[in-house]
Amino acid sequence: MIRNLLGFLPWIVYAVIATGDDWRYGALAGLVIALGVIVADRRAGKEWDQMVIETSAAVFFVLVALISFADPDSPLMPYGPALVNAWLAVTAWGSLAIRRPFTLGIARSMAPREVWQTPRFYRVNAVITSVWGVAFTVAAVGLALLLRVAPHATAAVVTIKIVTFVAPMIFTARYPKVVAARRQAPAARDTA
Known part of the structure; x- marks a missing residue:
């Protein structure tokens, strides 16, 4: 990880x-x-x-x-943090648009080969990539607006950056476990 x-x-x-x-x-x-x-x-x-x-x-x-x-002195300079997140959002959404969620390759390095081609594996990665895409998009828009109205609000900028990075990171770590637990729940009920 x-x-x-x-x-x-x-x-x-x-x-x-x-x-x-x-x-x-x-x-x-x-x-x-x-x-x-x-x-x-x-x-x-x-x-x-x-x-x-x-x-x-x-x-x-x-x-x-x-x-x-x-x-x-480009007018883009003050919007650097927003541009980073906008670029990452385009990366995430673009990878979904071509049906290659950017998390697929990373997940393959941590998952057994036999699950790589399953619809569930793809779906989990599409959901995780979507969560990252939403986080990057929210950060890009939030930072652009904040930097326009309060360009020296460093604490707010840092807070947006941290929250929109940590939240999808936690989701990425937990979501596959939730999906696996849901998958195992019916099997446990059938054997009871």
Whole structure:
């Protein structure tokens, strides 16, 4: 589980550096870390479908670095936290639109091969990816509105970021267990 959370490290580093220093250097740091995580993951044998968030991060940080160095005072700069979540929302919803929820590859690394092609496995991952998509979308909209009306409300920005990351993370950890328990409940009743 911790290894899978490393995919979010570039986003976290960007948030820390871009908030406290300069979005150009946050974008470069995020890009370097995203590429480092991708290289390390590939060397460890991860497939590309297990690295959707990492790959999405690399593309995002290339784009942000290009924009931020071309125009350091771009009107987009203050909306960095909202842009991150909007990009992640597009990643989540896009993966669902092409019927490849971004959590599928990650889940395959933790589930037995015999369940990978089952409708239940797909459905669980579609639900989990949808929860992440909702969280990213809520964060993007909430942060964009907040940064527009109260650009220096750091505590509120941090709160939105934490809540919209921790809530889907907890859901991701618990939901498969709930589905498995529901599946086992009828079998237990049949043997009683």
